[in-house]
Amino acid sequence: MPDQLILRVAVPAPLYNSFDYLPPDGTLAESLMPGVRVSVPFGRGDRCGILLELLTEGNIAGRRLKRAHAILDQAPLFMKADLEFLIWAGRYYQHPVGEVIANALPVRLRKGEPAASVKTTRWHLTDLGLLQQASSLKRAPKQAALLALLKESTNGLTKEHLAHQLDTYRSPLLAMQQKGWVEVLEHDDPESSASRGQSAAYALNSDQKSAVDAVDLGRFGAYLLDGVTGSGKTEVYLTLVNEVISKGRQALILVPEIGLTPQLIRRFEARLGQGVAVLHSGLGALEREQAWHLARLGHATVVLGTRSALFTPLPRLGLIVVDEEHDLSYKQQDGFRYSARDLAVIRGQRGDCPVILGSATPSLETLHNAQSGRYGHLKLTSRAGEAKLAQMDLLDIRSVRLEAGLSPLLIEQIRGTLQAGNQALLFINRRGYAPIVTCHDCGWVAECRRCDARMTLHGSSNILWCHHCGSQRRLDPHCPECGADDLRSLGQGTERVEEVLSQLFPEIGIVRIDRDTTRRKGSLDKLLEGIRKGKYSILLGTQMLAKGHHFPDVTLVGILDVDQGLFGADYRAAERMAQQIVQVSGRAGRAEKPGRVLIQTRHPDHPMMQLLIRRGYDAFASEALAERQSAAFPPFSYQVLLRAEAPQESAPRVFLDEAHQQGVALANGRVEFWGPVPAPMERRAGRYRAHLLLQAHQRSDLQRLLAQWVVSLASLKSARRVRWSVDVDPQEML
DNA sequence: AGCACGCCGACT
DNA sequence: GTCGGCGTGCTC
Numbered sequence: 001m002p003d004q005l006i007l008r009v010a011v012p013a014p015l016y017n018s019f020d021y022l023p024p025d026g027t028l029a030e031s032l033m034p035g036v037r038v039s040v041p042f043g044r045g046d047r048c049g050i051l052l053e054l055l056t057e058g059n060i061a062g063r064r065l066k067r068a069h070a071i072l073d074q075a076p077l078f079m080k081a082d083l084e085f086l087i088w089a090g091r092y093y094q095h096p097v098g099e100v101i102a103n104a105l106p107v108r109l110r111k112g113e114p115a116a117s118v119k120t121t122r123w124h125l126t127d128l129g130l131l132q133q134a135s136s137l138k139r140a141p142k143q144a145a146l147l148a149l150l151k152e153s154t155n156g157l158t159k160e161h162l163a164h165q166l167d168t169y170r171s172p173l174l175a176m177q178q179k180g181w182v183e184v185l186e187h188d189d190p191e192s193s194a195s196r197g198q199s200a201a202y203a204l205n206s207d208q209k210s211a212v213d214a215v216d217l218g219r220f221g222a223y224l225l226d227g228v229t230g231s232g233k234t235e236v237y238l239t240l241v242n243e244v245i246s247k248g249r250q251a252l253i254l255v256p257e258i259g260l261t262p263q264l265i266r267r268f269e270a271r272l273g274q275g276v277a278v279l280h281s282g283l284g285a286l287e288r289e290q291a292w293h294l295a296r297l298g299h300a301t302v303v304l305g306t307r308s309a310l311f312t313p314l315p316r317l318g319l320i321v322v323d324e325e326h327d328l329s330y331k332q333q334d335g336f337r338y339s340a341r342d343l344a345v346i347r348g349q350r351g352d353c354p355v356i357l358g359s360a361t362p363s364l365e366t367l368h369n370a371q372s373g374r375y376g377h378l379k380l381t382s383r384a385g386e387a388k389l390a391q392m393d394l395l396d397i398r399s400v401r402l403e404a405g406l407s408p409l410l411i412e413q414i415r416g417t418l419q420a421g422n423q424a425l426l427f428i429n430r431r432g433y434a435p436i437v438t439c440h441d442c443g444w445v446a447e448c449r450r451c452d453a454r455m456t457l458h459g460s461s462n463i464l465w466c467h468h469c470g471s472q473r474r475l476d477p478h479c480p481e482c483g484a485d486d487l488r489s490l491g492q493g494t495e496r497v498e499e500v501l502s503q504l505f506p507e508i509g510i511v512r513i514d515r516d517t518t519r520r521k522g523s524l525d526k527l528l529e530g531i532r533k534g535k536y537s538i539l540l541g542t543q544m545l546a547k548g549h550h551f552p553d554v555t556l557v558g559i560l561d562v563d564q565g566l567f568g569a570d571y572r573a574a575e576r577m578a579q580q581i582v583q584v585s586g587r588a589g590r591a592e593k594p595g596r597v598l599i600q601t602r603h604p605d606h607p608m609m610q611l612l613i614r615r616g617y618d619a620f621a622s623e624a625l626a627e628r629q630s631a632a633f634p635p636f637s638y639q640v641l642l643r644a645e646a647p648q649e650s651a652p653r654v655f656l657d658e659a660h661q662q663g664v665a666l667a668n669g670r671v672e673f674w675g676p677v678p679a680p681m682e683r684r685a686g687r688y689r690a691h692l693l694l695q696a697h698q699r700s701d702l703q704r705l706l707a708q709w710v711v712s713l714a715s716l717k718s719a720r721r722v723r724w725s726v727d728v729d730p731q732e733m734l
Numbered sequence: 735a736g737c738a739c740g741c742c743g744a745c746t
Numbered sequence: 747g748t749c750g751g752c753g754t755g756c757t758c
């Protein structure tokens with residue numbers, strides 16, 4: 001029997017091997033292409049997996065294979081190169097292939113549902129509509145414009161295209177439909193080619209020009225695009241993307257969190273038009289899948305999305321951009337713990353296309369790669385429109401009486417800013433009213449029952465809220481310990497600062513932007529709109545304020561609580577603090593209104609802080625890198641974190657001790673083991689957590705160890721009593 | 735992860 | 747005598 005073909009299938013299950021099946025009954029050989037989905041029996045039930053390869057001999061000798069139920073796709077969903085990239089990623093991050101591939105699929109496809117068609121609905125003129133004259137629509141200019149547009153198009157226009165060309169189209173279109181002038185038709189071809197955005201050349205400054213020229217679009221290269229806020233990184237992206245499109249290839253743009261970068265998205269849509277598939281979080285499952293198919297089939301020329309968009313199949317990929325590459329949201333913090341930024345470089349390498357990593361505050365990893373020559377280093381030094389960077393100063397708040405965390409000097413500066421008719425921005429990286437509630441009589445402190453953490457008071461509703469597990473309870477006016485009624489709240493969050501500011505400046509519009517005020521969809525946009533219109537003169541909020549938005553009328557930035565960054569438990573704390581300060585500072589100022597940044601600190605002499613404000617982020621980063629080098633920390637070494645958690649206090653420790661022993665035996669002395677140690681917050685959401693940290697000078701030594709170690713960990717009996725995970729290149733030790 | 739099997743405690 | 751607890755093992 002020559003037709004003894006065996007299907008190797010990646011089945012979504014937390015298992016580190018793939019599974020072999022016989023082809024479904026009556027399958028034609030040509031339908032068995034790697035990259036199609038296969039429905040297979042698995043254990044008790046059925047699963048939807050992906051066909052990885054065809055074999056003539058299985059490696060499960062003497063076992064009767066089960067027969068797959070059905071091939072679910074007529075054409076592969078992933079090409080060979082994309083499939084191999086996913087397999088590589090799974091191996092690198094020690095995550096089961098089946099789950100990695102499932103992760104890369106839109107949810108509907110994951111569940112085995114039939115692939116959605118990429119039919120588009122487009123508006124056409126009817127025969128009656130074709131007979132109409134624009135001149136007869138003098139009283140309805142919108143309808144006249146619509147009529148003209150539709151007459152020009154040969155193939156009809158999508159509503160996205162209409163929205164792109166006209167500011168309002170809905171009601172005139174409806175009116176025309178009622179007159180029988182227009183109709184909607186379904187098409188199999190996704191886009192009318194006439195709907196490309198215009199790619200007019202924009203004037204680049206000399207920095208931008210040399211950055212664009214330095215990128216070789218013909219082959220792989222990784223580049224750090226290093227430029228302060230407002231230096232025009234987006235213009236460089238757009239120019240490169242346009243060049244790539246004009247060569248008939250596709251571009252992939254990654255952004256940290258889509259809700260926080262509406263300005264970037266709007267610019268891409270405005271400049272590139274209909275070819276942009278934006279993967280919002282707001283898309284429904286079906287819309288999301290259709291955008292995915294458009295990209296996969298090569299109809300979408302640009303895909304813009306958050307970290308998961310990295311896995312979109314793109315047959316003609318010619319450029320990857322990772323905007324704000326330092327942002328931690330590129331690292332997935334559960335399940336498949338990949339870094340989209342790092343994988344972007346791998347994908348570019350494998351697909352032989354350039355990768356641009358953009359940031360005003362590059363991560364030390366990327367900076368190191370640029371300094372060592374592995375990445376090209378493109379610098380944008382001038383701020384567009386000659387805007388000057390804000391002047392940064394430290395405000396010593398030792399022995400200063402603070403009012404809700406605000407020093408008198410800062411308050412005076414705010415007053416001056418408001419009197420000059422400008423806006424002030426205050427950054428407090430702590431939401432809620434106060435982080436501590438305590439009894440003045442007995443010293444009792446409100447703590448979470450499920451975490452080793454204090455509960456934060458949220459003022460308006462007088463509710464205690466644990467920011468780590470989300471549990472909340474009503475604050476009783478009496479101390480639960482001694483019964484006294486002298487509870488006090490210490491420290492301040494955004495709510496209290498807002499309260500005090502509104503007492504200090506009763507006439508002034510104040511807006512607070514944090515997770516609590518922007519929970520509802522669209523509320524962030526609404527608040528930002530108010531800021532743009534000058535409705536508010538004081539802006540205060542958490543890091544949400546520091547991302548993506550620019551506030552040209554802000555001339556004063558106050559940073560309230562920067563000190564925990566200086567002495568954080570994590571060796572990356574200083575880097576993050578510096579990035580945060582520089583990012584917030586970048587929100588302010590423009591040509592005629594240079595901004596000023598005041599940083600309140602109890603450690604004004606701290607050398608790293610001094611370096612940052614006197615000589616800027618680059619100098620800070622060089623020094624921080626030198627410290628990392630002398631301590632042999634990443635990026636001068638490589639780390640893997642084995643995490644374990646369980647409801648029983650001892651279980652993680654028992655597991656990690658065994659894991660440690662096994663690891664040492666496998667490592668041949670080329671890997672250092674630190675721990676096990678309890679996690680920084682040992683108990684969280686009722687589970688005890690502990691870590692074992694591995695470090696090596698060579699990635700390959702860690703990779704070799706992991707391949708064997710992870711399999712043997714899975715078979716440990718102590719592993720059954722914990723939830724464990726391997727974090728390759730961990731970013732946060734939480 | 736699910737989901738079976740299997741071997742010991744309190745119940746209609 | 748069963749119902750069901752969760753320890754252990756398997757998934758092509």
